[in-house]
Amino acid sequence: MVRKKRTDVPSAGGESSHSHDTGVGSGRATQRPSQQGGAGGGGYSTGRGLVPQSQQTGWGGYSAGGRGRGTSQQQFAERPPEYQGRGRGGPPQQGGRGSYGSGRGSGGSGGGPFHGGPSRPPYPELHQATQPFHGPASFEAGSSSRPPEHAPSAQSLHIPEEAGQAIQPVPSSSKSVRFPLRPGKGCTGTKCIVKANHFFAELPDKDLHQYDVTITPEVASRGVNRAVVEQLVKLYRESYLGKHLPAYDGRKSLYTAGPLPFVSKEFRITLIDDDDGSGMQRRECEFRVVIKLAARADLHHLGLFLQGKQADAPQEALQVLDIVLRELPTSRYCPVGRSFYSPYLGRKQSLGEGIESWRGFYQSIRPTQMGLSLNIDMSSTAFIEPLPVIDFVAQLLNRDVSSRPLSDADRVKIKKALRGVKVEVTHRGNMRRKYRISGLTSQATRELTFPVDERGTMKSVVEYFYETYGFVIQHTQWPCLQVGNQQRANYLPMEVCKIVEGQRYSKRLNERQITALLRVTCQRPQEREYDIIETVHQNAYHEDPHAKEFGIKISEKLASVEARILPAPWLKYHDTGSEKNCLPQVGQWNMMNKKMVNGGTVNNWICINFSRQVQDSVALRFCYELSQMCYISGMAFTPEPVLPPISARPEQVEKVLKTRYHDAVTKLQTQRKELDLLIVILPDNNGSLYGDLKRICETDLGIVSQCCLTKHVFKMSKQYLANVALKINVKVGGRNTVLVDAISRRIPLVSDRPTIIFGADVTHPHPGEDSSPSIAAVVASQDWPEITKYAGLVCAQAHRQELIQDLFKTWQDPVRGTVSGGMIKELLISFRRATGHKPQRIIFYRDGVSEGQFYQVLLYELDAIRKACASLEPNYQPPVTFVVVQKRHHTRLFANNHNDRNAVDKSGNILPGTVVDSKICHPTEFDFYLCSHAGIQGTSRPAHYHVLWDENKFTADALQSLTNNLCYTYARCTRSVSIVPPAYYAHLAAFRARFYMEPETSDSGSMISGLAAGRGGMGGSAGPRSTRAPVAATAVRPLPALKENVKRVMFYC
Secondary structure (H helix, E strand, O other), X not given: OOOOOOOXXXXXXXXXXXXXXXXXXXXXXOOOOOOOEEXXXXXXXXXXXXXXXXHOOOOOOOEOOOOOOOOXXXXXXXXXXXXXXXXXXXXXXXXXXXXXXXXXXXXXXXXXXXXXXXXXXXOOOOOOOOOOOOOOOOOOOOOEOOOXXXXXXXXXXXXXXXXXXXXXXXXXXXOOOOOOEOOOOOOOOEEEEEEEOEEEXXXXXXXXXXXXXXXXXXXXXXXXXXXXXXXXXXXXXXOOOOOOOOEEOOOOEEEEEOOOOOOEEEEEXXXXXXXXXXXXXXXXXEEEEEEEEEEEEOHHHHHHHHOOOOOOOOHHHHXXXXXXXXXXXXXXXXXXXXXXXXXXXXXXXXXXXXXXXXXXXXXXXXXXXXXXXXXXXXXXXXXXXXXXXXXXXXXXXXXXXXXXXXXXXXXXXXXXXXXXXXXXXXXXXXXXXXXXEEEEEEEEHHHOEEEOOOOOXXXXXXXXXXXXXXXXXXXXXXXXXEEOXXXXXXXXXXXXXXXXXXXXXXXXXXXXXXXXXXXXXXXXXXXXXXXXXXXXXXXXXXXXXXXXXXXXXXXXXXXXXXEEEOOOOOXXXXXXXXXXXXXXXXXXXXXXXXXXXXXXXXXXXXXXXXXXXXXXHHHHHHHHHHHHHHHHOOOXXXXXXXXXXXXXXXXXHHHHXXXXXXXXXXXXXXXXXXXOEEEEEEOOOOOOHHHHHXXXXXXXXXXXXXXXXXXXXXXXXXXXXXXXXHHHHHHOOOEOOEEXXXXXXXXXXXXXXXXXXXXXXXXXXXXXXXXXXXXEEEEEEOOOOOOOOEEEEEEEEOOOEOOOOOOOEEEEEOOOEEEEEOHHHHHHHHHHHHHOOOOOEEEEXXXXXXXXHHHHHHHHHHHHHHHHXXXXXXXXXXXXXEEEEEOOOOOOEEEOOOOOOOOEOOOXXXXXXXXXXXXXXXXXXXXXXXXXXXXXXXXXXXXXXXXXXXXXXXXXXXXXXXXXHHOOOOOOOXXXXXXXXXXXXXXXXXXXXXXXXXXXXXXXXXXXXHHXXXXXXXXXXXXXXXXXXXXXXXXXXXXXXXXXXXXXXXXXX
């Protein structure tokens, strides 16, 4: 076979298309202005006063003053019934649960513009807004925006003064933006000490120099580059390098402690191939290396930053120290991102299908309040097992491969699994030449021929291997591997190839593999802490020659950190239950003796059964038990379905759903009733059925559904039924519980005036899916002052684009001219309709943003929020607090004493409510770690909250308590959750919307595999995310729009 020189090319990460999102998804503003609207912006009374459309002012059909309830058909037009014994009494069928009457207009909220209301300081300018806003006072989604004669431009938006709440201009670039400083440390809660996996690093007192390195011929492999520089240091350290031991990043930069004795110098380095045992002459390759002084890396500014005397983190200095500390582990282990793995750092574990897990550790140097800190955490990730290719294929297909020929599906699966994998040949004794697989041959090995000379003489692969190597190919019916480049194909029979050890598996894991990997990574806190300390001892930083050279000293003790345990909030349940209020214990409680604070109504429902194992009688009994549980929990739930349960085959999902839905609707139309709920019984392994069902129900039929797996239908446990009842209640517009502090108006910077809380997230496609879009979701609270009910919107955008494109947008309408809309605008309008108030404060929790994206995300999305507000009403700019929520970090907190029963929960983790805002946090900015949940298994990961913008001037206590208390309002369970619910809901909505995509772009897998991959973090990220705003239009197919009645309830729960 023809031998070819190969250059290693690292597999490409997902690149972003920089484009405008042409897909609007369900963020489109499709609502019409209401034909009738009630007067009165403050509270709902039982008055009726309807006014013609022409007389309305303010947003969405509420006039400024007077009281009354409108009959608008818009979303959230009816206020949900409230708590018994308060207000004026509700509709008779709700048992007299009334609203607060007209006592809601506190904080100067009204229905119209802010004329004569509270005043604010002048708003200097919106730097990023390049187009003038042409927004009328009428607050409608998709409202016409023909420029009125005196529409204010973006640069002249002035807002009257209000004490203490300065609306700051959106900075024009990351150079001018400054994140808020820490407003002091929190005091609320019980003080305690926790340990963190941060190790103090002494700042070196060295003169650091950076040099540019140019290696020719250029190679893409960091490994080759490192080998070249390693050889250079070996040969010339004592002479030309002035005895310095440099640190090298594997690409273009080299760092030294002190100057080299030259400004620029050229070296010639020869690398020789390893002895392959063939007795043949080893190949030599010569490289020209130029080292040239680039800059001095300044540690002085890093010192000032750590002391809080300088605002910007000197990234270059931090990078140098990171590279220095990575030198030794890079030479010992297999680096992946910021982690290092080895088959010898812990037991290897098979994950199935030729994949195994390796243990390793994550390492990163971070600036903190205690100075520099080295963050070390345990990690595991998937590697390809170093098997003979034939054995790998047998594992992949899970069968004896010699028994029957490969099908086309088998070939596709093998090709997908092996493309880009490095193999070594085994048919030449000790000569182990390595190749990278580029594909499979379409023909069987026995049919393959290739030219052996210039005259075009052809020889078969089978003959060639027998004549040249004396090797008889057994599996002649199998395809060959194609190696090297596609232009000049090299063929290797599978049976002469073995997979090279140490290749990370970067494709998507299946459900079983994820479960196996989670089992490996799941460690109790005490074990994890022990392993982290052992890793630091093994790494022996005090003996590391590079750390010594640069004067870096690392402590071997975990950081001891002051923490506080915030109290759990009291929760309100309905007055008709025997327990009206509840105080959760260690992050959990239950529904016994309690009734939902606002029970929803399910008068009309149907059931469809897609499981062959479940008989109709079993389905009917399950539905009856579920309806009883809903009733006991406080809902109005009719025990009999509109039509009897029906059984169907999964492949007929669309036909059966539509037929049964229309049959039910037809029956109800004569009684002027609507269908409220669809209950669906699914097989335990249901493939794409779940996703197809949700897509049809939510974007086509406009009905909420509750899916139940067969195993739960047979068990019918009370705990399961109670949890399903919680989900059904919020899907039909009810509320399970609310914070007592919310209804008694005691939440700082929320209760005093109408406040809307947003949650936002973007989920990206799995690795390997290089064209499917990213999905953005935004949810917003709709029930101030209770803040528990969230409406959600979703949209598709460019592949791996992190900035949410549809927050605000304008487009040209042939009839109405310039029209504005977007997700923020639509949610502000629905809040206005639901509560009768304009939001006077915005709190925006943004999930899924890494530190490197903070500036871009803040600049782009804060600007979009501003524009959305200004498009609704001139001078309307409520103050914004923008908080990033991070779960994909490696800080872990451990109890100071694992044996102290009062300091840990049942799982051995720190107690829920533990908050840390000192020592391991940012030197100057407003951030904190909050472990709001009780651990179940493994080591709890605290959420990290970082405030990027704060016009509401939160104190540390106010924001930490608000965030912790909200974690107890999550609708799907009676536990506090690990991240703030609006961010959690946004993640659920974005994940749900992936099912709405057309089959060729959606990854029609199960919920679990998607969640595990979407939340990620098993050892390296899934590829780069783009934060650049798109510059060219790329066709992103819009998602089908959510139906209006689905959009206004928590359909994603």
